[in-house]
Amino acid sequence: MNEKIKRYFLxxxxxxxxxxxxxxxxxxxxxxxxxxxxxKRLTPKDLYPLFARELCEQEFNQTDAxxxxxxxxxxxxxxxRSTPLVRAFGLEKALGTPAHIYFKNESVSPMGSHKxxxxxxxxxxCKEEGVTNVTTETGAGQWGASLAYAAKLFGxxxxxxxxxxxxxxxxxxxxxMQTFGAQVTPSPSMSTRAGxxxxxxxxxxxxxxxxxISEAVELAMTTPNCKYTxxxxxxxxxxxxxxxxxxxxxxxxxxxxxxxxxxxxFGGGSNFCGISFPFMRHNIKDNRKTRFIAAEPAxxxxxTRGKFRYDFGDEAGYTPLLPMxxxxxxxxPANTHAGGLRYHGAGVIVSQLxxxxxxxxxxxxxxxxxxxxxxxxxxxxxxxxxESCHAIAATIxxxxxxxxxxxxxxxxxxxxxxxxxxxxSYDKYFxxxxxxxxxxxEEIDRNIANxxxx
Amino acid sequence: MNEKIKRYFLxxxxxxxxxxxxxxxxxxxxxxxxxxxxxKRLTPKDLYPLFARELCEQEFNQTDAxxxxxxxxxxxxxxxRSTPLVRAFGLEKALGTPAHIYFKNESVSPMGSHKxxxxxxxxxxCKEEGVTNVTTETGAGQWGASLAYAAKLFGxxxxxxxxxxxxxxxxxxxxxMQTFGAQVTPSPSMSTRAGxxxxxxxxxxxxxxxxxISEAVELAMTTPNCKYTxxxxxxxxxxxxxxxxxxxxxxxxxxxxxxxxxxxxFGGGSNFCGISFPFMRHNIKDNRKTRFIAAEPAxxxxxTRGKFRYDFGDEAGYTPLLPMxxxxxxxxPANTHAGGLRYHGAGVIVSQLxxxxxxxxxxxxxxxxxxxxxxxxxxxxxxxxxESCHAIAATIxxxxxxxxxxxxxxxxxxxxxxxxxxxxSYDKYFxxxxxxxxxxxEEIDRNIANxxxx
Numbered sequence: 006m007n008e009k010i011k012r013y014f015l016x017x018x019x020x021x022x023x024x025x026x027x028x029x030x031x032x033x034x035x036x037x038x039x040x041x042x043x044x045k046r047l048t049p050k051d052l053y054p055l056f057a058r059e060l061c062e063q064e065f066n067q068t069d070a071x072x073x074x075x076x077x078x079x080x081x082x083x084x085x086r087s088t089p090l091v092r093a094f095g096l097e098k099a100l101g102t103p104a105h106i107y108f109k110n111e112s113v114s115p116m117g118s119h120k121x122x123x124x125x126x127x128x129x130x131c132k133e134e135g136v137t138n139v140t141t142e143t144g145a146g147q148w149g150a151s152l153a154y155a156a157k158l159f160g161x162x163x164x165x166x167x168x169x170x171x172x173x174x175x176x177x178x179x180x181x182m183q184t185f186g187a188q189v190t191p192s193p194s195m196s197t198r199a200g201x202x203x204x205x206x207x208x209x210x211x212x213x214x215x216x217x218i219s220e221a222v223e224l225a226m227t228t229p230n231c232k233y234t235x236x237x238x239x240x241x242x243x244x245x246x247x248x249x250x251x252x253x254x255x256x257x258x259x260x261x262x263x264x265x266x267x268x269x270x271f272g273g274g275s276n277f278c279g280i281s282f283p284f285m286r287h288n289i290k291d292n293r294k295t296r297f298i299a300a301e302p303a304x305x306x307x308x309t310r311g312k313f314r315y316d317f318g319d320e321a322g323y324t325p326l327l328p329m330x331x332x333x334x335x336x337x338p339a340n341t342h343a344g345g346l347r348y349h350g351a352g353v354i355v356s357q358l359x360x361x362x363x364x365x366x367x368x369x370x371x372x373x374x375x376x377x378x379x380x381x382x383x384x385x386x387x388x389x390x391x392e393s394c395h396a397i398a399a400t401i402x403x404x405x406x407x408x409x410x411x412x413x414x415x416x417x418x419x420x421x422x423x424x425x426x427x428x429x430s431y432d433k434y435f436x437x438x439x440x441x442x443x444x445x446x447e448e449i450d451r452n453i454a455n456x457x458x459x
Numbered sequence: 460m461n462e463k464i465k466r467y468f469l470x471x472x473x474x475x476x477x478x479x480x481x482x483x484x485x486x487x488x489x490x491x492x493x494x495x496x497x498x499k500r501l502t503p504k505d506l507y508p509l510f511a512r513e514l515c516e517q518e519f520n521q522t523d524a525x526x527x528x529x530x531x532x533x534x535x536x537x538x539x540r541s542t543p544l545v546r547a548f549g550l551e552k553a554l555g556t557p558a559h560i561y562f563k564n565e566s567v568s569p570m571g572s573h574k575x576x577x578x579x580x581x582x583x584x585c586k587e588e589g590v591t592n593v594t595t596e597t598g599a600g601q602w603g604a605s606l607a608y609a610a611k612l613f614g615x616x617x618x619x620x621x622x623x624x625x626x627x628x629x630x631x632x633x634x635x636m637q638t639f640g641a642q643v644t645p646s647p648s649m650s651t652r653a654g655x656x657x658x659x660x661x662x663x664x665x666x667x668x669x670x671x672i673s674e675a676v677e678l679a680m681t682t683p684n685c686k687y688t689x690x691x692x693x694x695x696x697x698x699x700x701x702x703x704x705x706x707x708x709x710x711x712x713x714x715x716x717x718x719x720x721x722x723x724x725f726g727g728g729s730n731f732c733g734i735s736f737p738f739m740r741h742n743i744k745d746n747r748k749t750r751f752i753a754a755e756p757a758x759x760x761x762x763t764r765g766k767f768r769y770d771f772g773d774e775a776g777y778t779p780l781l782p783m784x785x786x787x788x789x790x791x792p793a794n795t796h797a798g799g800l801r802y803h804g805a806g807v808i809v810s811q812l813x814x815x816x817x818x819x820x821x822x823x824x825x826x827x828x829x830x831x832x833x834x835x836x837x838x839x840x841x842x843x844x845x846e847s848c849h850a851i852a853a854t855i856x857x858x859x860x861x862x863x864x865x866x867x868x869x870x871x872x873x874x875x876x877x878x879x880x881x882x883x884s885y886d887k888y889f890x891x892x893x894x895x896x897x898x899x900x901e902e903i904d905r906n907i908a909n910x911x912x913x
Contacts, residue, residue, distance in 0.1 A: 009534075010471055010537075011471065011534075011537040011538065012471070012537065012538075014468050017464055017465065017466070080463075080465075083464075083465040083466065084465065084466075084549075084839070084840050085840075095538075113567055115839075115840040115841045115842075116840070117879065154840055157837050158840070176882075177631070177879065177880075177882035177883075180882035180883070180885055180886050180889075181842065181879070181882060183885075183886075183889060184833065184836055184837075184842055184882075184885055184889075185836070185837060186837070379638065382638055382639070383611050383638075383639060383640070385538070385569075386538050386539075386569040386570070386608055386612070387569045388569075388635065388638055425571065425631065425635070425879050425880055426631075426879055426880075426882075428630075428631035428634035428635060428638075428880075429631075429634070431634055431637075431638055432634050432637075435634075435637060435638075
């Protein structure tokens with residue numbers, strides 16, 4: 006018997022019992038988060054009105070490398086974890102590469118993406134402190150669907166602001182949220198001051214994650230017993246997502262390999278951080294030399310072409326000031342199909358790691374991403390989400406370099422979600438009508454200059 | 460540590476190496492399949508023009524209880540098998556039942572349903588004998604998507620006739636088929652004689668599986684080097700699907716239980732046979748007393764209210780005559796959302812087993828099925844396909860009986876697919892506009908009388 010093993014699962018007792026908090030082990034800690042008015046360094050307490058308290062503590066925790074996962078959360082993780090680590094024999098063959106390509110298949114979660122990994126703990130901690138309502142924003146709807154599901158599990162009411170362009174492009178995700186009892190509003194909406202301000206100035210505004218965040222934050226701040234939740238960007242979200250990389254580490258060991266390169270698509274950072282940080286730990290502590298590549302859309306290139314600045318996390322300027330790579334919080338990304346990547350900034354931790362040269366970034370044109378996604382679908386049978394297509398495109402670039410140089414590198418990428426709800430985007434791609442959106446240097450410079458003036 | 464285990468997986472080496480052929484062990488063999496003109500018993504050779512030869516041999520094999528799965532097929536199964544066996548703690552809690560409910564989650568296949576289990580072998584055997592083109596029909600699109608995928612894997616061209624009402628209700632499935640390079644035509648179409656005959660008489664005909672089969676068969680018979688494939692009803696399809704039950708048997712052993720009741724939804728029989736036959740074997744040989752329940756839609760109740768007759772498998776009468784429970788091949792099922800169950804007849808093996816009292820059937824109204832599916836989604840986090848909702852409804856009926864009687868029965872059902880592509884159906888349900896379709900006795904009697912006249 007000499008069978009090639011394709012998928013690696015962990016037994017339930019090996020599902021992580023701790024999240025990995027890279028903040029405690031980074032060579033340089035992130036710069037502080039500031040109050041926009043006083044410019045003073047914020048503390049967890051300052052965020053209590055907005056988020057569940059435990060999440061605020063996690064956000065600022067720079068001392069504990071391992072944070073215990075409460076058992077009720079682990080019980081919920083068992084509904085879909087461990088997710089499989091898959092050897093992509095089909096893709097390797099299609100490319101004719103000597104590289105060994107693996108992917109962590111987060112698309113098998115019931116909501117179709119990795120987002121549930123943080124939705125469950127966020128809903129749990131809200132419930133624990135007696136909150137009754139949660140609110141959030143969502144782009145493509147992966148996060149909103151996951152929060153709606155987690156809220157239902159813990160008996161919370163959920164209100165979701167969905168970026169309007171995605172609300173229209175992906176009507177099924179709205180229906181999924183409604184199946185779990187959530188109330189869904191396209192953003193910008195007339196239901197908030199932030200939304201009204203934008204709509205009265207730009208009635209056809211397609212929306213952006215930055216704007217939807219403003220609306221959700223405003224709702225949370227004006228509604229009793231309601232907390233805001235966020236699906237990416239923040240430190241505590243990245244923390245929860247480390248279950249991906251922690252599982253992958255054990256599964257790669259089962260496969261007898263260790264990744265030379267780890268790749269994930271990049272919107273605010275949640276799935277990238279999730280798969281990368283547990284491996285990056287060994288670069289920091291054990292002198293490993295793994296490369297970490299964030300694959301962002303060319304239409305929203307904050308890591309490759311943005312600037313490191315203090316900026317708001319949302320469009321209206323309701324959030325604290327975050328030290329991050331940004332295109333400016335007023336940047337409106339083009340209407341690409343990767344709704345989950347249409348965000349102007351990178352999380353605080355990632356921004357510091359990027360500055361310190363611990364990771365890299367590439368940008369991918371929309372059509373290259375769908376070329377890659379279609380090749381992957383035909384080789385591996387899984388239709389990837391438009392967001393994940395960016396990770397696949399970056400993986401293919403590296404695998405083809407290996408082919409050119411005859412290198413047998415081990416590449417691991419995160420398949421953050423499936424694209425079954427995104428078929429309208431594939432239709433557009435197959436029709437030949439899909440276009441690429443280049444951001445001009447002038448536009449970026451103008452946005453950053455605006456920022457520097459404020 | 461006293462953790463409740465939720466999901467059971469098999470290691471790859473435990474993925475079945477043989478399919479289980481119940482024909483060899485049935486107490487009464489099925490009645491013969493007949494040539495409609497001569498009324499003579501058909502042999503495998505008679506079907507060679509239509510199907511791959513190996514499939515024809517499997518169709519008629521009444522002697523070998525175990526049929527070896529070729530290694531290339533097993534390699535493809537590894538892309539998604541084993542599928543998890545899941546203990547539905549959430550559903551049990553929601554119902555307050557002492558029953559232990561398990562489900563086999565076939566929805567994790569890359570195409571979202573169990574259909575790939577037979578699409579892969581059918582494409583493989585076609586390729587092996589040098590066929591270049593395959594054709595088929597599909598209802599909701601689960602089978603068509605799976606065949607498109609399998610055809611792509613083995614380098615075949617695929618043409619799919621999709622029942623028009625489903626083509627319109629579920630546009631994403633068409634896009635999925637196209638992603639894998641298949642050509643998709645709504646049925647009835649003007650591209651075949653069978654389609655033309657129907658459309659000229661009934662221009663707004665919504666289509667049915669029976670009609671789509673006629674069109675695909677006609678295409679296969681008139682196209683060089685093209686074979687027909689079928690996603691249900693036939694013996695060889697049920698054979699391939701036994702990987703479901705064979706895995707479940709090992710997984711139930713891991714859980715330390717054995718099912719008192721096995722339940723699956725019923726269209727032509729493929730997922731029902733797949734999960735049932737390996738367990739039914741122990742009723743036949745080892746005196747087990749498991750009950751097997753086929754859950755069919757009230758709008759298409761061939762097992763509960765149809766008659767056992769020789770009938771055609773398709774609307775136009777191109778197929779051989781099959782001994783089966785049927786509503787008559789001219790029966791047009793109402794436009795329910797469970798497109799995969801809109802078929803007038805039951806497979807030959809199931810029909811014999813039903814006649815011999817080895818299994819039971821129940822019929823489920825459309826709204827009851829969505830009540831059940833929504834309850835399940837909220838309890839287990841997985842949105843079930845409208846077809847699978849019927850199995851869940853039947854499971855809930857049994858679990859509530861257990862509650863009434865204080866019985867701790869073990870119920871296993873097959874979650875044949877997820878409903879992420881069927882959200883428009885859920886929208887309809889949530890809107891309150893969904894209606895039930897009762898078939899009158901007169902309509903059934905009239906159809907059967909027509910049959911008896913022919």
